[in-house]
Structures are given as structure tokens and as C-alpha cells.
Amino acid sequence: MMKKKVLTRRDFVKDTSYGTAGMVLGLPVAAEMLKKPRRNVRVVLVRDQDVLDDEGNIIGPILENMFDDALKTLFQNDNLDACWKDLLKPDDVLGIKTNVYGPLPTPDALEQAIRNRAMKVGISEENISIRDRSLARDPVFMKATALINARPLRAHDWSGIGGCLKNYITFDTPEDWHPDSCADLGGLWKLPVCAGKTRLNVLVALTPLFHSIGPHRYAENAVWNYKGMFVSTDPVALDALGVKLLEEMRKSFYEIPPRGGTSTKHVGLADTRHGIGIANLDEIELIKIGWMEGVLI
DSSP states (O other): OOOBOOOOHHHHHOOOOOOOTTEETTEEOOHHHHTSOOOOEEEEEEEOTTSBOTTSOBOHHHHHHHHHHHHHHHTTOSOHHHHHHHHOOTTOOEEEEOOOOTTSOOOHHHHHHHHHHHHHHTOOGGGEEEESSOGGGOHHHHTOSEEEEEEEEEEETTTEEEOTTGGGGGGSOGGGGOHHHHTTGGGGGGSTTTTTTEEEEEEEEEEEEOOOSSTTOOOGGGBOOOOEEEEESOHHHHHHHHHHHHHHHHHHHBSSOOOOSSOOHHHHHHHHTTOSSOOOGGGEEEEEEEOOTTOOO
């Protein structure tokens, strides 16, 4: 049985370290990797205590401001238009890959913010599609030259975490990627339909589901008003931090933290086996902006 404990303000404001050096999400780093030059990737975590109202509804303009501030911080440029012009070109065909999981979908305000900023760059409306499933029937996604990947963070019983890496599973036949705790989800990012096309990744952590049993299980007592959002060009780094955050949430909520479902090894393997990003927390530069109370990581 998992015993729930009462959370104090002290629980919320404590900070935690990134984890063990020389480890990639629990996978020992091979000796040859230790000899390689240190890599670095930047991730921005933005939080705002007012992004949710008293009923838990998302305040759209605040969410948009969070997203804009994260982009400017990520690219170290106060000119938001310039940031988007570096990401997208007027002749791009843009697929905005979202997630429609009922209890925790990609916020509509975020989808529309991405769409509107892409149109401001000069991409025509007919060359933009916002979609999660049935991508093979979407002509925009099938001829896309650019992708933006945006989805909420949640625990998942098959892969340990539903994050940016797993969000591309609907580019193919999902069941083909389930074996061995979804170990090779990184391979999705090498499919011709999406290889090399992703310009930006957004891992929404407004109300993360930090524990679940079963792939589609949702429990209101396992949802946390974290009021945050991670943004990066590297999906592996985002998911690595997502794994860390879910672990810290479970530690804070339960006297005896439950197991986090299935192994999250696919995140480490996306780095060490598939080479599509950085999973080693020591090589991730995490920049935190906005509300700091209860940041946990």
C-alpha cells in the first residue's frame, strides 16, 4: 500500500540535485563514452504560479507569455520574432505534433500560440497542421519540412514516461515500438517522415501525472499543480529532466515512493544507442525562470 503524506511548505520549497555523475538515467556510461568530449545542451524550465485558476483551468495569455519567455531565454535573444525566424522559414511546411490524451492533452492555447507565431514568420495557414494521430492521412505532415513537438508530461506504465520521445509513436504503427519497455523509441526519430525535421520540443508540466498503473490510467490524486513547461531543441534532454521531475514528485508525495512503472531506459538509449540527443544530466544546462517555489529540480 502507498501511504500518502501531508505536504508542508517545506516539502514544496526544497531543492534537489541532478543525480549521480557518470550515469545516463540509471544506465552506466560506457568507458568509451567517458573519453568523449563533454557535450552540452540547453533546456529552459519556466513556471508561473498564476497560469492555473482556482478550478485548475489554464489561463491562455499567461501560458503564451511563459512560452515566449522560454523561447527568448533558450535562444538568448530578447527579440521574439528573431527567435522564430531562426526556427522557421516562410517556405516551411509545418507539422505541430501534439497529444490528445483525454485527461492531459496538449493545451489548446499552446497549440494556437505555435500556429500564430509560425504564421507571423510567413508560413501560410494551409501549410500548417496541428495533429496527434492518423498522421499518414495528413498531407501537411507527410510533406512537412519542419516539426514542432509539444505534449504534456505524464507517467506511463509501458515506457515509464510519456514524453517528447514517445510522442512520435503515431508516425508509425505504435505496437511495433512497445517491446522491451519501449526501449527503442529513439528509432522513431530516424524515420524518413520525421528525421532531422524537429525544430523545437515543448514538454508541458502544468499538471504532470507523476504516477500511474496501466498505460491509460489517470488518477486525480497523482496530478500535481507544478505550473511549468520545459523547452529545448533536444527531446532527449527534456525527457531526462521529465524523468527526474516525476521521481522527485513521487518522493515528495509518498512516505514510501512507489515504483515509477516500467523502466525509462528508452530515454538513455535514445542517447547511447540512437544518438539523437543528450540524456546525461551532467551535460544538460537547465535554466530556470519564473516561479521558483517547489521547483524540485
